[in-house]
Amino acid sequence: MKKRIFVVAAIFISSKLIAQISTKDSASQGMQEKALDKITVTASKYERKQSQTAKLVTIIDKQQLQDLQGRTLSEVLNTVTGVTINGANNSPGTNQRISIRGSSDGNVLLLIDGIPANDPSVISNYFDLNFINLSEVERIEILKGSHSTLYGSDAVSGVINIITKKAESRSFSPFASLHYGSYNTINASAGVNGNSKWLHYQTYLAAISTTGFSSAADTTGSGNFDKDGLQQYIFKNDLSFQLSQSVNWKFYSSYSHYKADVDAAAFTDDADFTVKNKNLQAGSAFGWKKGNNNLRLHYQFNYVHRFYLDDSVSRGSFAYYSQNKYIGRTHFAELYDNFRKNKWSVLMGGDYRFYNTDQFYRSISQFGPFETELNDSLAKMWQLSSYASVVYNYKGANIELGGRLNHHSKYGNNSTYTFNPSWLVHEKLKLFANLATAFKTPSLFQLFDPYIGNKDLNPEKTKTFEAGFEIYKAAKAKLRTTVFYRQTKQFIQFILTDPIFFTGHYENIARQKNYGAEAEFSFISEKWKLEAGYCFTKGRMKSRYSESGNPLLKDTTFNNLYRVPENAVTVFAECIFDKHFRFNSLLKFTGKRWEPVYASAPAELDSYFTIDATGQYLFNNKMRSFISLKNITNKKYFDVLGYNARRFNFTIGLSVEL
Numbered sequence: 001m002k003k004r005i006f007v008v009a010a011i012f013i014s015s016k017l018i019a020q021i022s023t024k025d026s027a028s029q030g031m032q033e034k035a036l037d038k039i040t041v042t043a044s045k046y047e048r049k050q051s052q053t054a055k056l057v058t059i060i061d062k063q064q065l066q067d068l069q070g071r072t073l074s075e076v077l078n079t080v081t082g083v084t085i086n087g088a089n090n091s092p093g094t095n096q097r098i099s100i101r102g103s104s105d106g107n108v109l110l111l112i113d114g115i116p117a118n119d120p121s122v123i124s125n126y127f128d129l130n131f132i133n134l135s136e137v138e139r140i141e142i143l144k145g146s147h148s149t150l151y152g153s154d155a156v157s158g159v160i161n162i163i164t165k166k167a168e169s170r171s172f173s174p175f176a177s178l179h180y181g182s183y184n185t186i187n188a189s190a191g192v193n194g195n196s197k198w199l200h201y202q203t204y205l206a207a208i209s210t211t212g213f214s215s216a217a218d219t220t221g222s223g224n225f226d227k228d229g230l231q232q233y234i235f236k237n238d239l240s241f242q243l244s245q246s247v248n249w250k251f252y253s254s255y256s257h258y259k260a261d262v263d264a265a266a267f268t269d270d271a272d273f274t275v276k277n278k279n280l281q282a283g284s285a286f287g288w289k290k291g292n293n294n295l296r297l298h299y300q301f302n303y304v305h306r307f308y309l310d311d312s313v314s315r316g317s318f319a320y321y322s323q324n325k326y327i328g329r330t331h332f333a334e335l336y337d338n339f340r341k342n343k344w345s346v347l348m349g350g351d352y353r354f355y356n357t358d359q360f361y362r363s364i365s366q367f368g369p370f371e372t373e374l375n376d377s378l379a380k381m382w383q384l385s386s387y388a389s390v391v392y393n394y395k396g397a398n399i400e401l402g403g404r405l406n407h408h409s410k411y412g413n414n415s416t417y418t419f420n421p422s423w424l425v426h427e428k429l430k431l432f433a434n435l436a437t438a439f440k441t442p443s444l445f446q447l448f449d450p451y452i453g454n455k456d457l458n459p460e461k462t463k464t465f466e467a468g469f470e471i472y473k474a475a476k477a478k479l480r481t482t483v484f485y486r487q488t489k490q491f492i493q494f495i496l497t498d499p500i501f502f503t504g505h506y507e508n509i510a511r512q513k514n515y516g517a518e519a520e521f522s523f524i525s526e527k528w529k530l531e532a533g534y535c536f537t538k539g540r541m542k543s544r545y546s547e548s549g550n551p552l553l554k555d556t557t558f559n560n561l562y563r564v565p566e567n568a569v570t571v572f573a574e575c576i577f578d579k580h581f582r583f584n585s586l587l588k589f590t591g592k593r594w595e596p597v598y599a600s601a602p603a604e605l606d607s608y609f610t611i612d613a614t615g616q617y618l619f620n621n622k623m624r625s626f627i628s629l630k631n632i633t634n635k636k637y638f639d640v641l642g643y644n645a646r647r648f649n650f651t652i653g654l655s656v657e658l
Helices: 002-018 031-036 062-067 073-077 444-448
Strands: 056-060 083-086 097-100 108-112 115-117 137-144 158-164 173-181 185-195 199-213 228-242 247-262 273-290 293-310 319-341 344-365 368-374 380-394 397-408 412-425 429-440 460-473 477-498 503-524 528-543 556-558 567-576 581-590 593-595 603-605 608-618 623-630 649-657
Touching: 062 137, 062 608, 073 083, 073 137, 097 108, 115 293, 115 319, 185 228, 199 247, 344 444, 368 444, 380 444, 477 528
Parallel strands: 108 158
Antiparallel strands: 056 137, 083 097, 108 115, 137 158, 173 185, 173 649, 185 199, 199 228, 228 247, 247 273, 273 293, 293 319, 319 344, 344 368, 344 380, 380 397, 397 412, 412 429, 429 460, 460 477, 477 503, 503 528, 528 556, 528 567, 567 581, 581 608, 593 603, 608 623, 623 649
């Protein structure tokens, strides 16, 4: 069956690639060289060509985002080789966890315009992707591997940098977009930006509404599970002042709020369970650039408020009534300077991070009322770090060496290093290797929860090795293959100290290993584009339960790649018929995965194959329309056991830039 699917897919792609029209398309000019050697900022914190760094960077630029219109940010990230977003295709408002090469929750650092975005009120410190609307994104850079030397805690298996749209060159440039799709989904955005000699500005507003579909899968056959919808709005404002030829100062703020309906649990409906989430970001960035010297100073405050309410007229859990409130606050400040001279480039910097959280839970059930609270007078911590890296470039040889020293308010000091050599041979072959260490600090919940927290936790420590090559062919094709190995020690795990009453706490008692290989291929011409990627991932975890002091618990080793496929394939093909019309198709195969099941053996999830297609019509350089058809075969599958994924669905849209 799988062979037949792949054969049909191959014929489908080939027919689209052959059906080319000879009309010249100005939009495709220069596509090849830009796509094959793009400029990255995330790899080094300053601009470098991809060919001049050993680090593995995948860049999704503005054109690629337009090709993937009608999708959410999570769906776009899910097309990247080695990246898995659990819940990307589930009901609106679903918690979506990022994994790169089989990493656990919270081991991928999310950046927004280069600034870490996280939520200290959640157990693993990850950031809610629902707060970000794809219409505000200019480009995305995905940096695989361990990069705590440049970015600190959580950059264990990778870094994803969401780069938002910037002001246009004109003094006044309004823009707008409107999408409508399945489940009565409306996604509208509008804004205005521009610049003058001394001022750059942008104001942006987005609103999303959908009736959605049932989050929980209905196995009762009754068909009476209610739909779980979402309503959201986002507001952003940026002001940047060019104080002189060398000095600029930027002020920015963004606010995102959404209300979503959720269900009680897997396969379990709840008609009146809701969540209201808010996120506020505000900050300032100062830049001084003169000659080969570039100094940057950042400060950002991040505030997240999550409120869950189940008033239990429709009861899907043991509680008649429950109310959860979580508040997380982050202060982040960073100063760094990049200096370049001849063959050398030096980066030096430091950052300060402060986190605190307030958490409150109340429930009423047959066991009576229950309350627990964690307040910010106790649940707080800070980190102070300094870092540096040196890059040497000479005749195709590129060598980067860096290190970071981190001081944490609870556990003390730890450090990381990175060594990244590469060699570019005749502009056609790049050989590279990466050896790096990373760390993840314990979260506030793991440290301070009154029932299961442990103030004596140490950071998780990771070592990663990568090696591979890239081949460039005639400025049209690129092949990159990579092998990787990642080992984590002092992995934080919850252990049961009393299996009868299910009590326990967090301990540094596990060791995790992940390894695998990736292959990525792209071919670009004036008329068509083909991208394909394959990722093989394996992982094991060994837990030393005997160190808990309970003689009933023994050492155990198990597969830790929960919800991560061992094999994953993505194929994207696009045909540009003329200057007005282009068509693309996205094919994705996701192999079998393991799903954790509480108090039982893990369940194996079936593999699945989906096909999407998108057609775009460009009226001119300022106006375009599209129609996107997703999961055309109406495949039924689980990314998370017991929770529905989208079946066949569509989106149509129009965007205008005046």
